[in-house]
Amino acid sequence: MRYVSSRNTAIYTDAPGAVxxxxxxxxxxxxxxxxxxxxLDEINGLINKKYSEAAAFILSRFxxxxxxxxxxxxxxxxxxxxxxxxxxRVVYAGENTWSLELFxxxxxxxxxxxxxxxxxxxxxxxxxxxxxxxxxxxxxTSGDTGKAALEGFKDVEGTKIGVFYPDGGVSQVQRxxxxxxxxxxxxxxxxxxxxxxxxxxxxxxxxxxxLSARLAKSGKALSSANSINWGRLAPQIAYYFWAYSRLLKQxxxxxxxxxxxxxxxxxxxxxxxxxxxxxxxLPIERLVCASNKNDVLTDFFESxxxxxxxxxxxxxxxSMDILVSSNLERLIFMLCGEEKTRExxxxxxxxxxxxxxxxxxxxxxxxGFVAFRADDNAAAEEINARWNSDEKYLCDPHTAVAMKAAxxxxxxxxxxxxxxxxxxxxxxxxxxxxxTGEKADGGVELLEKLEKLTxxxxxxxxxxxxxxxxxxxxxxxxxxxxAEAERWINK
Ligand SMILES: *Cc1c(COP(=O)(O)O)cnc(C)c1O
Numbered sequence: 026m027r028y029v030s031s032r033n034t035a036i037y038t039d040a041p042g043a044v045x046x047x048x049x050x051x052x053x054x055x056x057x058x059x060x061x062x063x064x065l066d067e068i069n070g071l072i073n074k075k076y077s078e079a080a081a082f083i084l085s086r087f088x089x090x091x092x093x094x095x096x097x098x099x100x101x102x103x104x105x106x107x108x109x110x111x112x113x114r115v116v117y118a119g120e121n122t123w124s125l126e127l128f129x130x131x132x133x134x135x136x137x138x139x140x141x142x143x144x145x146x147x148x149x150x151x152x153x154x155x156x157x158x159x160x161x162x163x164x165x166t167s168g169d170t171g172k173a174a175l176e177g178f179k180d181v182e183g184t185k186i187g188v189f190y191p192d193g194g195v196s197q198v199q200r201x202x203x204x205x206x207x208x209x210x211x212x213x214x215x216x217x218x219x220x221x222x223x224x225x226x227x228x229x230x231x232x233x234x235x236l237s238a239r240l241a242k243s244g245k246a247l248s249s250a251n252s253i254n255w256g257r258l259a260p261q262i263a264y265y266f267w268a269y270s271r272l273l274k275q276x277x278x279x280x281x282x283x284x285x286x287x288x289x290x291x292x293x294x295x296x297x298x299x300x301x302x303x304x305x306x307l308p309i310e311r312l313v314c315a316s317n318k319n320d321v322l323t324d325f326f327e328s329x330x331x332x333x334x335x336x337x338x339x340x341x342x343x344s345m346d347i348l349v350s351s352n353l354e355r356l357i358f359m360l361c362g363e364e365k366t367r368e369x370x371x372x373x374x375x376x377x378x379x380x381x382x383x384x385x386x387x388x389x390x391x392x393g394f395v396a397f398r399a400d401d402n403a404a405a406e407e408i409n410a411r412w413n414s415d416e417k418y419l420c421d422p423h424t425a426v427a428m429k430a431a432x433x434x435x436x437x438x439x440x441x442x443x444x445x446x447x448x449x450x451x452x453x454x455x456x457x458x459x460x461t462g463e464k465a466d467g468g469v470e471l472l473e474k475l476e477k478l479t480x481x482x483x484x485x486x487x488x489x490x491x492x493x494x495x496x497x498x499x500x501x502x503x504x505x506x507x508a509e510a511e512r513w514i515n516k
Pocket of ligand 1: 134135136169170252289290291292293294295296344345423446447
């Protein structure tokens with residue numbers, strides 16, 4: 026198995042090489058050029074494994090160049106920080122739909138699954154490749170990625186992590202999660218501007234060759250923790266197999282029965298991991314791509330046209346507010362190959378738009394992709410519908426978008442498994458507004474309100490945020506990001 030650039034398969038490496046590089050040198054995304062295959066017997070064998078064991082088994086075939094012992098150690102360490110004994114709980118949510126709860130990690134969002142693994146994979150890759158010195162991770166975040174990356178990299182030897190978030194652009198809980206971050210190698214900056222400003226600033230730092238050269242002199246190299254890294258994608262494949270094995274264990278399906286998955290989608294990383302699971306033998310029929318009002322992907326799956334030339338809306342599910350879903354490039358490569366990918370990505374960067382044509386669109390449908398959109402009102406309706414049903418299921422605004430999409434896709438024929446990507450308490454204000462119909466502005470005090478209203482307990486790491494010391498309160502101009510970063514890196 027090779028890890029090839031999606032734009033040129035003559036550029037390839039092994040898994041540690043892909044993790045270390047992040048992006049391929051030609052700007053492509055490292056992707057496997059063939060798929061491992063898991064037999065039904067092997068899938069059945071997951072039933073009595075712990076999550077960390079199952080994940081190490083699945084990962085061993087997607088991570089050539091790492092040995093099995095280290096993968097077992099990494100998954101054991103990474104997933105020991107999750108609060109539920111199943112790591113990812115799978116629970117019935119009514120209407121032939123199951124919820125795959127991916128939010129029991131240290132930061133209460135599904136990104137913990139990958140970002141608790143990435144630092145371990147990265148440090149090991151650096152050792153294997155003889156890359157001495159310090160790796161400096163820089164992240165621009167609209168909320169969840171920043172905190173998950175901080176928790177993953179805090180006090181990891183040989184690394185430093187700096188996070189930039191838009192001042193006033195994240196939820197109160199998300200802001201406190203970041204400003205109270207512990208660890209000796211971390212820093213957090215609020216940037217005057219929106220998420221795009223923060224992201225452009227970080228990109229400019231990465232593209233600054235002189236800065237890189239100065240840092241290299243003192244043995245430091247910049248790296249990114251965003252979801253274009255293979256080391257973030259691969260750990261997510263495991264929970265698709267896990268979900269299937271839990272349905273087997275619960276007696277909801279028989280071995281070989283097909284299931285559907287529905288995923289609240291932003292950068293297309295999570296759902297692409299599901300597609301990789303399907304290509305590797307997991308009996309998946311449909312992959313339902315759920316979007317909020319930012320429905321560039323829904324349009325794409327309906328028309329075959331990807332067009333980022335449109336306004337970006339702020340919604341109640343901010344982690345899905347995105348115009349360019351980077352991981353879609355990998356799907357295009359998997360379906361059409363390097364030449365087509367090069368052509369289409371060229372058009373995307375030149376015109377912000379490309380068209381895949383009827384044939385490829387038909388292929389996407391054959392592969393099981395369907396897409397639906399649900400705006401904030403529809404999500405609020407869905408939060409209430411699930412909460413007022415027999416199952417009394419409480420889902421966060423992102424998950425609600427997917428639950429609604431699942432309903433639109435139809436769940437009568439096969440079990441539908443919905444990826445539940447965040448704790449409802451992370452978005453307490455949106456939850457309270459949906460459940461009570463009244464405005465709910467505020468910060469951590471809203472957690473208690475949501476507890477009272479629902480009888481659910483807020484995760485401890487969120488409930489204690491109000492008592493923690495805020496360590497990072499620096500607000501900087503976007504023009505100063507590079508200088509601030511360099512000063513901190515060299516401290
Ligand atoms: C990041 C995120 C998503 C989107 O996942 P992608 O892999 O980017 O498609 C959905 N929900 C939540 C809560 C997230 O944090």
